[in-house]
Amino acid sequence: MELHELIRMFAVEGSITDISEYGNGHINRTYRVRMNRDGKLENYILQQINTHIFKNVDQLMENITGVTGHLKRKILQAGGDPSRETLQIIPARNGKSYYRSGERCYRMYPFISHTYSYDCVEKPADFYESALAFGKFQSLLSDYPAETLHETIPDFHHTGKRFETFCEAVRSDTRNRAGLADPEIRFVMERSRQMNALTSLLEQKALPLRVTHNDTKLNNILIDDVTGKGICIIDLDTVMPGLSAYDFGDAIRFGANTAAEDETDLSKVSLDMDLYELYVKGYLEGCGQSLTQKELEMLPVGAKLMTLECGMRFLTDYLCGDVYFRIHKEHHNLDRCRTQFALVADMERKWTQMNALVQQAVSRLSQSVSEKSFP
Numbered sequence: 001m002e003l004h005e006l007i008r009m010f011a012v013e014g015s016i017t018d019i020s021e022y023g024n025g026h027i028n029r030t031y032r033v034r035m036n037r038d039g040k041l042e043n044y045i046l047q048q049i050n051t052h053i054f055k056n057v058d059q060l061m062e063n064i065t066g067v068t069g070h071l072k073r074k075i076l077q078a079g080g081d082p083s084r085e086t087l088q089i090i091p092a093r094n095g096k097s098y099y100r101s102g103e104r105c106y107r108m109y110p111f112i113s114h115t116y117s118y119d120c121v122e123k124p125a126d127f128y129e130s131a132l133a134f135g136k137f138q139s140l141l142s143d144y145p146a147e148t149l150h151e152t153i154p155d156f157h158h159t160g161k162r163f164e165t166f167c168e169a170v171r172s173d174t175r176n177r178a179g180l181a182d183p184e185i186r187f188v189m190e191r192s193r194q195m196n197a198l199t200s201l202l203e204q205k206a207l208p209l210r211v212t213h214n215d216t217k218l219n220n221i222l223i224d225d226v227t228g229k230g231i232c233i234i235d236l237d238t239v240m241p242g243l244s245a246y247d248f249g250d251a252i253r254f255g256a257n258t259a260a261e262d263e264t265d266l267s268k269v270s271l272d273m274d275l276y277e278l279y280v281k282g283y284l285e286g287c288g289q290s291l292t293q294k295e296l297e298m299l300p301v302g303a304k305l306m307t308l309e310c311g312m313r314f315l316t317d318y319l320c321g322d323v324y325f326r327i328h329k330e331h332h333n334l335d336r337c338r339t340q341f342a343l344v345a346d347m348e349r350k351w352t353q354m355n356a357l358v359q360q361a362v363s364r365l366s367q368s369v370s371e372k373s374f375p
């Protein structure tokens with residue numbers, strides 16, 4: 001079915017003036033749709049959901065319906081504007097939250113205008129605002145009934161299981177590529193004992209399970225052009241029960257890297273400690289005192305493990321023939337993997353400082369809270 005025809009299947013009015021591919025996501029196919037309704041221009045997002053990755057679209061959309069409904073109620077209670085502060089599903093004319101055409105599934109959202117999603121940090125203040133917003137997102141969902149959420153991708157951040165899948169890809173080497181990634185494979189093997197650092201604490205109940213976003217990279221938040229605030233968290237496909245360290249960690253992996261996720265000049269890759277410190281501050285403020293002592297202590301581990309895990313996922317996909325992440329050039333997933341591992345190596349060099357900065361932020365925050373309680 002053509003995109004024009006497809007859009008007609010959704011509850012939107014007017015004539016379509018333009019459809020263009022939009023954004024830099026690696027998973028779904030996203031389009032911006034412009035429509036003219038009685039002389040007024042309206043913009044929408046149309047997304048083809050990646051059904052190779054998200055096998056159960058009914059469950060996926062049930063999660064998003066539930067989470068966005070919850071956010072909308074909270075935003076209204078706080079006197080906010082849900083049309084800008086959360087995604088809102090535009091139903092299909094058949095009453096469903098998405099439309100299926102053969103093997104393909106599509107959904108629509110209003111386009112949130114006068115916002116920008118960044119692929120790298122241009123202004124440190126934006127990164128701070130994104131940390132505040134992701135922290136707040138988690139706290140708004142703290143009373144969401146987590147047991148009703150479907151696991152859209154089982155064991156998404158179970159680094160140990162990701163490692164097993166990686167080992168299997170190396171063993172089977174179906175594309176004959178393992179020989180091209182020898183140093184990278186060794187890099188992972190040398191860290192095999194670290195893979196369960198977070199999941200073992202979860203199993204021991206030393207860390208609480210929370211509703212988390214699980215894909216907190218900077219281009220999954222819309223920043224308001226005028227106020228500079230992180231107003232809307234998007235890409236809700238992986239909102240599931242998880243650990244705060246996952247959300248903190250993935251944001252650092254992407255946003256506090258001095259280079260792009262796929263930079264091939266590895267001398268440009270490093271952890272920007274100023275951005276790291278800024279994100280710690282914003283995230284703690286956004287979470288609003290809700291993190292336990294153990295969660296705070298594990299934030300740096302989250303940063304390192306999410307970077308290692310993501311590099312390992314890129315490498316696994318490279319070895320399997322690029323079947324998961326959309327690539328734009330040959331060996332793209334290997335390039336992405338190398339960048340992640342260079343960042344892990346830099347985190348290892350800065351490990352003491354990474355931990356100290358979290359501790360300092362925690363003391364500053366508890367000091368300011370006690371000053372507020374006993375003026």
Ligand code: ADP
Pocket residue numbers: 022023024025026027028029030045087109110111112113117219220222234235236
């Ligand atoms: P993917 O899962 O492929 O990353 P996303 O849901 O993150 O897909 O969408 C891709 C990009 O499209 C985002 O990074 C953002 O730039 C843009 N985008 C998505 N939804 C909206 C929206 N409702 N309003 C404006 N821009 C959006």
Ligand code: GN1
Pocket residue numbers: 024025026027028214215217220235237238250261310
């Ligand atoms: C994917 O969908 P997108 O592009 O925001 C991936 C994340 C990775 C990220 C790496 C569902 O995120 O887990 O960290 O690429 N999403 C999924 O850039 O696998």
Ligand code: MG
Pocket residue numbers: 025026219220235
């Ligand atoms: Mg995205």
